[in-house]
Amino acid sequence: MSDRRSPLPCRVLIIAGSDSGGGAGIQADIKAVTAMGGYAATAITAITVQNTLGVHGVHPLPLDLIEAQARAVLDDIGADAIKTGMLGSVAVVERVAAILDTSNAPAVVDPVMVAKGGAALLDDDAVSAVRSLMIPRAALLTPNAPEAEALTGILVADLDGQRRAGAALLELGAKAVLMKGGHVPGQTVVDLLVTASGETLLEGPRIETNSTHGTGCTLASAIAAGLALGRPLEVAVAEAWAYVSEAIRRAPGLGQGHGPLDHGWPLKDAR
Template identity: 50%
Template sequence: MPTAAPARVLTIAGSDSGGGAGIQADLKTMLALGVHGMSVVAGVTAQNSLGVQGYWELPVEAVRAQYRSVVDDIGVQAVKTGMLASPELVSLVASLLADVDAPVVVDPVGVSKHGDALLAPSAVSVLRDELLPRATVVTPNLHEVAQLTGLEVAGESDMPEAARAVQDLGAQWALIKGGHLEGEAADLLRGPDGSEHWFRAERYDNRHTHGTGCTLASAVASHLALGLSVPDAVAASKTYITGAIAAGFPLGDGIGPVDHGWRFRG
């Protein structure tokens, strides 16, 4: 007898040919967390452990067609956005999400782990003005906070102000990731009512952390699709990404990926 379909999560992002981030990381995360992952490919990268060697956007018409094919037939219970790169793609995705009846997690990807720019300067204002107001949760790292708000976060004491500034751009919940700070790996989630939720974990001395941002945002979207509240979804996702970072492995000659399947390896 056929079984019921699992919760469905759609990622709208770019492809990472090295398999550590982007669409590939999103789908691996979704599988690991027990949801059905679907994808809208917005761009293709030539990418490996050493960096991004090339990037090609898909036409707006191709992105729109992929989205309509999935949403109009299969439906979604959560959406995650990642690398969109151009103002045209950001604007298109914002317009598509205007009518979606599901949580939206926006990972405002600006720069790769290797420092390669993944968001055109002209797209930053469109992301701020059009996409962030669609977000149930937005998940910037500290570099992306500065890109979006102009605020520089030097320590944990700066994170509440950063979260307020990001929320002022329209997102319901702001998850400020403190992974680039010294000490504990501390993230701050701020709610629509101004509530603050801190999530802390041991910092592992492991350089193989490619795909952390994509993985965390996809985990949050997956847990929201499974019916968790935003704070509970972030807590569960923090546990998952911490384990994935601890199990990150070398790949190629540069920075290896986190291990999306760490829970299956005993």
């Protein structure tokens, strides 16, 4: 009898926090990687009590447990890309940086600092650890404007600010930087991909909606899936950007606050 199994999907290890509401964090990451054709595995850094109205509690997991999850995945399943999200503390940043050093997989680093509702997800003293330990290990860094400002001290209020902050983050060691423009004022949203060889602009009209919870997590994980599938960086970023834009447009309108995206729209369209 012939083997009807399909080829193994490309593997993404996600190291991030859990969102009980399902719109961001590990839950959004898994959905995004799956929708983009990858296989998602996880190492959870913290459990959050969260819904569309905000973060109501954060419970970090022990360092050894975080590392044990990652090691269990890397030593057995392996990874073609790694995505990091919420890390929370200096100690977790240090441990995750050490984990990244044991793998050759490219790392997409989302420097998560604040939840959509305003809750802090990274200790103030951990910002310098992200700057010194995570940025140099990033094949791609994906900061929004406030995160880029915190990491560089450069005001990001327009495209020029995005360019200057992106260049500064390259100087800090990132191989590439996707400067997200959702927090930058204007009717058009511009994301700027900056590499040593140049820049790529991705732009589109701002979608007026409250359903933007987890956009950063979703975008970074979708890019990681593209890299795991062997896409060139520019192609992985463009495909993920288009995926997230459509996921925002099709958002199901759940919850009373910042609602989740429709992560599964490509799977629905494929039926």
